[in-house]
Amino acid sequence: xxxxxxxxxxxxxxxxxxxxxxxxxxxxxxxxxxxxxxxxxxxxxxxxxxxxxxxxxxxxxxxxxxxxxxxxxxxxxxxxxxxxxxxxxxxxxxxxxxxxxxxxxxxxxxxxxxxxxxxxxxxxxxxxxxxxxxxxxxxxxxxxxxxxxxxxxxxxxxxxxxxxxxxxxxxxxxxxxxxxxxxxxxxxxxxxxxxxxxxxxxxxxxxxxxxxxxxxxxxxxxxxxxxxxxxxxxxxxxxxxxxxxxxxxxxxxxxxxxxxxxxxxxxxxxxxxxxxxxxxxxxxxxxxxxxxxxxxxxxxxxxxxxxxxxxxxxxxxxxxxxxxxxxxxxxxxxxxxxxxxxxxxxxxxxxxxxxxxxxxxxxxxxxxxxxxxxxxxxxxxxxxxxxxxxxxxxxxxxxxxxxxxxxxxxxxxxxxxxxxxxxxxxxxxxxxxxxxxxxxxxxxxxxxxxxxxxxxxxxxxxxxxxxxxxxxxxxxxxxxxxxxxxxxxxxxxxxxxxxxxxxxxxxx
Amino acid sequence: xxxxxxxxxxxxxxxxxxxxxxxxxxxxxxxxxxxxxxxxxxxxxxxxxxxxxxxxxxxxxxxxxxxxxxxxxxxxxxxxxxxxxxxxxxxxxxxxxxxxxxxxxxxxxxxxxxxxxxxxxxxxxxxxxxxxxxxxxxxxxxxxxxxxxxxxxxxxxxxxxxxxxxxxxxxxxxxxxxxxxxxxxxxxxxxxxxxxxxxxxxxxxxxxxxxxxxxxxxxxxxxxxxxxxxxxxxxxxxxxxxxxxxxxxxxxxxxxxxxxxxxxxxxxxxxxxxxxxxxxxxxxxxxxxxxxxxxxxxxxxxxxxxxxxxxxxxxxxxxxxx
Numbered sequence: 001x002x003x004x005x006x007x008x009x010x011x012x013x014x015x016x017x018x019x020x021x022x023x024x025x026x027x028x029x030x031x032x033x034x035x036x037x038x039x040x041x042x043x044x045x046x047x048x049x050x051x052x053x054x055x056x057x058x059x060x061x062x063x064x065x066x067x068x069x070x071x072x073x074x075x076x077x078x079x080x081x082x083x084x085x086x087x088x089x090x091x092x093x094x095x096x097x098x099x100x101x102x103x104x105x106x107x108x109x110x111x112x113x114x115x116x117x118x119x120x121x122x123x124x125x126x127x128x129x130x131x132x133x134x135x136x137x138x139x140x141x142x143x144x145x146x147x148x149x150x151x152x153x154x155x156x157x158x159x160x161x162x163x164x165x166x167x168x169x170x171x172x173x174x175x176x177x178x179x180x181x182x183x184x185x186x187x188x189x190x191x192x193x194x195x196x197x198x199x200x201x202x203x204x205x206x207x208x209x210x211x212x213x214x215x216x217x218x219x220x221x222x223x224x225x226x227x228x229x230x231x232x233x234x235x236x237x238x239x240x241x242x243x244x245x246x247x248x249x250x251x252x253x254x255x256x257x258x259x260x261x262x263x264x265x266x267x268x269x270x271x272x273x274x275x276x277x278x279x280x281x282x283x284x285x286x287x288x289x290x291x292x293x294x295x296x297x298x299x300x301x302x303x304x305x306x307x308x309x310x311x312x313x314x315x316x317x318x319x320x321x322x323x324x325x326x327x328x329x330x331x332x333x334x335x336x337x338x339x340x341x342x343x344x345x346x347x348x349x350x351x352x353x354x355x356x357x358x359x360x361x362x363x364x365x366x367x368x369x370x371x372x373x374x375x376x377x378x379x380x381x382x383x384x385x386x387x388x389x390x391x392x393x394x395x396x397x398x399x400x401x402x403x404x405x406x407x408x409x410x411x412x413x414x415x416x417x418x419x420x421x422x423x424x425x426x427x428x429x430x431x432x433x434x435x436x437x438x439x440x441x442x443x444x445x446x447x448x449x450x451x452x453x454x455x456x457x458x459x460x461x462x463x464x465x466x467x468x469x470x471x472x473x474x475x476x477x478x479x480x481x482x483x484x485x486x487x488x489x490x491x492x493x494x495x496x497x498x499x500x501x502x503x504x505x506x507x508x
Numbered sequence: 509x510x511x512x513x514x515x516x517x518x519x520x521x522x523x524x525x526x527x528x529x530x531x532x533x534x535x536x537x538x539x540x541x542x543x544x545x546x547x548x549x550x551x552x553x554x555x556x557x558x559x560x561x562x563x564x565x566x567x568x569x570x571x572x573x574x575x576x577x578x579x580x581x582x583x584x585x586x587x588x589x590x591x592x593x594x595x596x597x598x599x600x601x602x603x604x605x606x607x608x609x610x611x612x613x614x615x616x617x618x619x620x621x622x623x624x625x626x627x628x629x630x631x632x633x634x635x636x637x638x639x640x641x642x643x644x645x646x647x648x649x650x651x652x653x654x655x656x657x658x659x660x661x662x663x664x665x666x667x668x669x670x671x672x673x674x675x676x677x678x679x680x681x682x683x684x685x686x687x688x689x690x691x692x693x694x695x696x697x698x699x700x701x702x703x704x705x706x707x708x709x710x711x712x713x714x715x716x717x718x719x720x721x722x723x724x725x726x727x728x729x730x731x732x733x734x735x736x737x738x739x740x741x742x743x744x745x746x747x748x749x750x751x752x753x754x755x756x757x758x759x760x761x762x763x764x765x766x767x768x769x770x771x772x773x774x775x776x777x778x779x780x781x782x783x784x785x786x787x788x789x790x791x792x793x794x795x796x797x798x799x800x801x802x803x804x805x806x807x808x809x810x811x812x813x814x815x816x817x818x819x820x821x822x823x824x825x826x827x828x829x830x
Contacts, residue, residue: 072734082738082753092735093748122537123735126748325575325711 222438238276257295
């Protein structure tokens with residue numbers, strides 16, 4: 001079956017939010033790796049019976065960490081987690097096979113230094129099945145920072161465009177804007193707002209964000225500036241995220257792993273560590289230039305890895321965990337450490353509740369993406385559990401009853417009864433991330449789309465349903481069936497610009 | 509190219525009971541990946557011969573907590589470079605000329621210190637040699653670490669005490685500190701471990717990092733092995749579907765010394781201890797050496813070898829031709 005050039009999936013229950021198909025029973029026609037209109041001669045299309053199965057586009061992970069030097073460091077740092085099944089940070093082949101077995105067919109690595117792009121692509125060249133792309137940490141380059149300091153928009157666009165073209169990147173990521181400059185000049189811990197000037201430079205983090213977002217918009221990259229803002233993980237950082245959102249003032253921007261940036265506490269909040277989601281969600285819901293992914297944490301062991309070395313150091317000190325740091329000759333770096341999220345930990349329980357609160361109070365599912373910031377918040381293979389937490393209020397309430405009592409007492413999550421529908425789960429795992437990433441041929445099942453299709457068996461237990469698709473097709477090839485890989489084709493590398501700096505076909 | 513040597517090599521490899529694929533010193537990534545492909549076809553062990561992989565706990569204790577940086581980071585920013593029981597030029601000729609001698613970004617000026625039995629060849633005007641026996645490396649790292657933490661200095665003999673005092677003063681006066689190491693003669697990994705802790709302690713106060721020279725020379729092999737097999741080396745059997753990482757067991761040196769392999773595929777240059785171990789095995793060990801000064805040619809030779817090996821072992825697969 002996997003070798004068929006054309007076939008038709010018959011009688012499936014289709015969830016295709018981009019075309020407003022919500023549980024419609026219909027056929028999907030596939031030829032040469034794409035979805036096509038019903039042909040004039042349907043007899044040459046072998047039939048695959050999809051009756052009784054839920055049909056969705058292949059999953060798109062907009063924010064994950066699957067390749068590059070920091071991921072390799074994560075594979076090495078904790079041998080006990082490497083021997084787990086699945087490994088906390090799987091090998092590149094296991095990564096592709098596990099994603100595909102889950103029904104995902106596209107992944108983006110969200111933080112690659114421009115100097116590490118080549119080796120990341122070499123590794124991603126061995127990632128089976130999935131189409132893949134990388135976000136480049138172009139704002140860490142000294143020359144880009146110089147141009148941003150001068151507010152030289154043209155030079156900034158030229159340099160960023162050149163980095164994206166040469167590094168075959170899909171988007172520009174900024175991790176802790178200006179943070180590495182503070183970090184590398186020994187001034188850690190004083191980067192508490194967006195308006196502190198960088199050491200030895202006449203620019204603030206807020207100006208970096210403003211100017212960089214405009215540059216990305218002017219270049220015409222398919223995905224808006226991907227923002228990991230300052231003060232990740234610090235008590236009171238909800239104010240930083242709110243200021244970050246205000247900064248963009250109508251310019252498109254994507255806010256990464258907002259769960260890690262939504263904490264009250266610290267000097268300015270009268271109470272202790274808690275949720276700052278309510279004012280943030282209010283702002284977010286009212287400003288449609290913004291999109292976000294959540295970075296949900298789920299309880300268990302994992303490995304944290306980030307291009308934000310200062311955040312990794314803070315976490316290492318907070319947990320007493322040994323960590324690794326690697327600085328580059330550019331301005332970037334990375335930090336890696338093992339971490340265990342526990343239900344009875346006050347902080348971890350708040351993190352868990354804050355992520356869910358984001359999911360359940362953001363009103364427009366088209367602007368929010370399901371993620372765990374793999375592996376930072378949890379392994380991507382835990383996505384089905386997260387989907388059940390969103391779609392099954394009783395299950396969520398059971399889990400809520402197990403967490404730290406202070407969080408049960410104070411978290412707004414206690415009063416939230418919303419449940420995601422299948423259609424909404426389809427949006428936040430497929431349609432929205434594809435649209436937000438600027439992937440015109442993914443995340444939907446319309447004519448011309450890539451034939452990346454997942455068939456699930458309906459099940460009231462959503463975790464069971466989403467953990468083992470009946471069939472997964474990638475570009476029309478059967479790649480997984482009942483959780484088992486069936487073939488390991490090599491997917492496409494998604495590059496936003498060709499070598500000449502012109503927007504590539506892959507961008508759609 | 510002549511096919512006869514390739515065919516002969518494939519014949520030897522496929523006839524062997526157990527093959528080790530090793531070498532990799534300064535071998536580029538593309539060639540490493542093809543060499544690993546060959547290893548997978550053969551079910552061979554893979555290891556670059558890094559001393560770290562000879563230690564059962566080495567990879568963990570040496571790497572956890574490590575702060576490293578690119579050589580250019582050191583060149584541009586370090587105003588104190590410490591050669592930690594290391595003479596870099598025999599390991600990487602030209603290293604000091606290219607990365608230590610040039611002045612850092614102004615207004616910084618660089619000082620260098622060698623601690624250990626041998627001094628690095630630096631101009632005397634800005635260099636100091638603190639002579640210590642290799643056996644004192646762990647004690648020195650721990651003593652300086654304690655001093656930096658403000659704890660009670662341990663009881664030390666005169667030379668060690670003087671060296672530690674001098675080095676602590678130099679570290680206190682610096683704004684960015686680089687430690688250059690070469691990862692030799694450290695059978696337990698305690699040297700690496702103690703230095704990692706020292707560098708980490710300094711980095712809590714000011715930029716500080718380690719430049720591990722030996723690890724870099726086979727860095728591409730370590731990267732490929734990690735993303736394919738989950739460990740930087742000491743891979744008992746190359747298999748992307750589930751390999752075992754066995755430091756201290758499946759390291760190249762141990763496999764050769766214990767007679768657990770009867771054929772070695774050496775790709776590029778061999779680490780010196782491996783070359784000695786191979787020589788010591790004498791005729792009991794078949795060695796196939798694939799090398800070429802140009803990266804593309806080296807990859808091509810290995811592609812042909814992969815094809816030949818695949819054709820012999822999996823003739824039905826039909827995927828052998830490069």
